[in-house]
Structures are given as structure tokens and as C-alpha cells.
Amino acid sequence: MTPGLTIRAVPVGIGHYLPERIVPNAEFEAMEGLETSDAWIKSRSGIERRHFxxxxxxxSQMAIAAATKALAHAGLEADDIDAVIVATSTPDLTFPSVATMVQAGLGMAGGFAFDVQAVCAGFVYALANADALIVSGQxxxxxxxxxxTFSRIMDWTDRTTCVLFGDGAGALILEARESAGTSDDHGILSTDLHSDGSHRDLLYVDGGVSSTGTAGVLRMQGKEVFRHAVEKLTKTAEAALAKAGVGIADVDWIVPHQANIRIITGTVKKFGLPMDKVIVTVQDHGNTSAASIPLAMSVGVGDGRIKSGDLLVTEAIGGGLAWGAVVMRW
Incomplete structure (x- = not known):
């Protein structure tokens, strides 16, 4: 490394994949015994449709498809990648990791791969791990x-949860580049991670290898999760901004976890920012857990809103509870 310069993890390629099947709210209206409606779902979540x-x-197949698009966007080949990190709570198998399946599916001859499990905060945690690997020179x-694939762990009799989630994948490639070490640098400028295991019962899946021997289904106390979400997301984003040496007024785009439009608007209101500075995809994708942030990023880059030099804040909270934020310059 050149003396006096800093290594940053800089985004160089992004892509996403959504399954072909689009499920509008009307499908849930037609489900016997569910007692829900398009108006009920939209008013409580902002969701209009999702992909299954x-x-x-x-x-792993969806992850490979998204990764292939990210590689094409970056103009790179699979063997140009040193490491694969997959954030997921719905792996194909108990083991091996989805990441090693992606590595094989892409035809990577070398490198290493592993999964991160922090539910909806998984992509933020994965970014922090990727940043550490790059900054440390590994x-x-x-x-x-x-x-x-959250559609595989839904209780189809619970209208408070089954209407909220969707499937999909998003992929981002980060590359080590020498930078001046200032807040004007491109790449990840800061990360901020937290968890509190005492809130486990607010959002969990009621199955597992060492407990029931089954995959289980998702359980959530929605009102309590909402109460924690707005406060914790605001604080972690503010902490990440402070670490990066920038203020909320410097932010070009907030790219939040797409859980619920009310959580998104509540958090943005606390920031004092207008909604036109937020990338929102929840209406089209539903809550895709760890996939939601890279999906939203990819949509924002693809439609020209996110441009080189833009300052992004991304934040998420999920089961654990686990939450965190990342500040990066595109």
C-alpha cells in the first residue's frame, strides 16, 4: 500500500434476481380462513406484491443468479473474486453453506466462502465482515x-406474518482501493453493529436442528418489533454517520431494510429527511429479509437514482434482535 493512503472497500458491481412468480395481495384475499384484504395489507405494511x-x-440458485449479474456489471470473472459471503436465514441445507454452493456454481477455482446469519440484518453484518476482510488485506x-426463500417458513394461517415476506437475492461486489482516508472517499466509510439476545421471542422461527429437527415457521410480535425498530435503526444510523465523519444533511440516499413502510417512514421522519431521499421497494418485493437491502440498492443503481459519489446509509433490524448500519460512498 502507498504510504499515507487508506484501503477502502469500494462497490464495483451490483445485481439482483427475483423469482418469476409474482404474488399480489389478491391471492391472500382468496385464501380460505385467512381473513385479510389488499387494503388491510397495504395499510399496515405498504406491500402490494411479492415474489415467491x-x-x-x-x-443458492437465486444467489448465483444475482451474483452472475453483479459480476457482469463489474466486468469481472468469477476467479477475480477472493471471498464470497452470503447472508441468509433460509439456506438450502443445514450445511454446507450457501456461499460454498455459490462458489461452486460460479466456477470459482479458489478463494473462500461462508454464510452469515443475522436474519434481516444479515446483509449489514455481511458488509461489515467484507469490509474487515478487505481493510485487513485478507x-x-x-x-x-x-x-x-422466506416463503418456505411461513405459517399460512397467520395473516400477521404470511402476507409480509417474499423471496429474492441481491449481490454486491466490493474491491480494495487506495484512498485518502477522508469522508470523501468512495467505499465503506463506517459500520455499526448491535444485538440483544434477550429479545429473542419477539421474532423467531419455531424449529431447528437441535430443538425440533424441523425447519419450523416464523413467529413475530409485530407491535413490539415495530417499537424497537424505529428507535434502534435511528440510533445505529446516527452512530455510523458519526463514525464516518459526516452528517445526515450529507446523505444522498437512505437504503433501508424493506420490512414495512411504516418503519421506513418513521425512521426517516426521525432523521428529518424527505421520503424522496429513500430507496423504497417494499411495495414490489415485500420483506425479503437479508436480500432486501441489496435488492433495493440494485434497483436504485439500475434506474439511475444512485450515482457515483453518492453517500448512502443502509440500516436493518432483524431477529435476535440484531441490528446495524453501514455508511458508504458509491
């Missing part, structure tokens, strides 16, 4: 993926 994986379509390029 096809029968036999797996998390990897030059890291492929970071969020991929989920």
Missing part, C-alpha cells in the same frame, strides 16, 4: 450476497 420461488428453486474482492 418456484417449486424446487433454492436460495481479500482484494469480496462478493457479498443476501438471498432468502
Amino acid at each position: 420461488a418456484a417449486e424446487g428453486e433454492t436460495t 481479500a482484494k474482492r469480496v462478493l457479498v450476497i443476501g438471498a432468502e
Whole structure:
């Protein structure tokens, strides 16, 4: 490294994949015994439709599809990647990791791969890990993926949860580049991570290898999760901004976890920012857990809103509870 310069993890490619099947709210209206409606779902979540994986379509397959698009966007080949990190709570198998399946699916001859499990905060945690690998010199390029098939862990009799989630994958490639070490640098400027295991019962899946031997289904206390979300997301974003040496007025785009439009608007209101500075995809994708942030980023880059030099804040909270934020310059 050149003396006096700093290594940053700089985004160089992004892509996403959504399953072909689009499920509008009307499908839930038609489900016997569910007692829900398009108006009820939209008013409480902002969700209008979501995508569900096809029968036999797996998390790793979606992750590979998103990764392939990210590589093409970056103009890179699979063997240019040193590490793969996949954030997921819905892996194909108990083991091996989805990341190693992606590594094989892309045809990577070397490097290393592993999964991160922090539920909806998974992509933020994965970004922090990728940043650490790059800054420490252990990897030059890291492929970071969020991929989920939450449709496989839904209780289809619980209208408070089954209407909220969708499937999909997003992938981001980070590359080591020498920078001046200031807040004007491109790349990840700061990360801020937290968890509190005492809140486990607010959002969890009631199955597992060492407990029931089954995958289980998702359980959530929605009102309590909402109460924690707005406060914790605001604080972690503010902490990440302070670490980066920038203020909320410097932010070009907030790219939040797409859980619920009320959580998004509540958090943005606390920041004092207008909604036109927020990338919102929840209406089209539903809550795709660890995939939601890279999906939203990819949409924002693809439609030209996110441009080189823009300052982004991304934040998420999920089961654990686990939450955190990342500040990066595109």
C-alpha cells in the first residue's frame, strides 16, 4: 500500500434476481380462513406484491443468479473474486453453506466462502465482515450476497406474518482501493453493529436442528418489533454517520431494510429527511429479509437514482434482535 493512503472497500458491481412468480395481495384475499384484504395489507405494511420461488428453486440458485449479474456489471470473472459471503436465514441445507454452493456454481477455482446469519440484518453484518476482510488485506474482492426463500417458513394461517415476506437475492461486489482516508472517499466509510439476545421471542422461527429437527415457521410480535425498530435503526444510523465523519444533511440516499413502510417512514421522519431521499421497494418485493437491502440498492443503481459519489446509509433490524448500519460512498 502507498504510504499515507487508506484501503477502502469500494462497490464495483451490483445485481439482483427475483423469482418469476409474482404474488399480489389478491391471492391472500382468496385464501380460505385467512381473513385479510389488499387494503388491510397495504395499510399496515405498504406491500402490494411479492415474489415467491418456484417449486424446487433454492436460495443458492437465486444467489448465483444475482451474483452472475453483479459480476457482469463489474466486468469481472468469477476467479477475480477472493471471498464470497452470503447472508441468509433460509439456506438450502443445514450445511454446507450457501456461499460454498455459490462458489461452486460460479466456477470459482479458489478463494473462500461462508454464510452469515443475522436474519434481516444479515446483509449489514455481511458488509461489515467484507469490509474487515478487505481493510485487513485478507481479500482484494469480496462478493457479498443476501438471498432468502422466506416463503418456505411461513405459517399460512397467520395473516400477521404470511402476507409480509417474499423471496429474492441481491449481490454486491466490493474491491480494495487506495484512498485518502477522508469522508470523501468512495467505499465503506463506517459500520455499526448491535444485538440483544434477550429479545429473542419477539421474532423467531419455531424449529431447528437441535430443538425440533424441523425447519419450523416464523413467529413475530409485530407491535413490539415495530417499537424497537424505529428507535434502534435511528440510533445505529446516527452512530455510523458519526463514525464516518459526516452528517445526515450529507446523505444522498437512505437504503433501508424493506420490512414495512411504516418503519421506513418513521425512521426517516426521525432523521428529518424527505421520503424522496429513500430507496423504497417494499411495495414490489415485500420483506425479503437479508436480500432486501441489496435488492433495493440494485434497483436504485439500475434506474439511475444512485450515482457515483453518492453517500448512502443502509440500516436493518432483524431477529435476535440484531441490528446495524453501514455508511458508504458509491
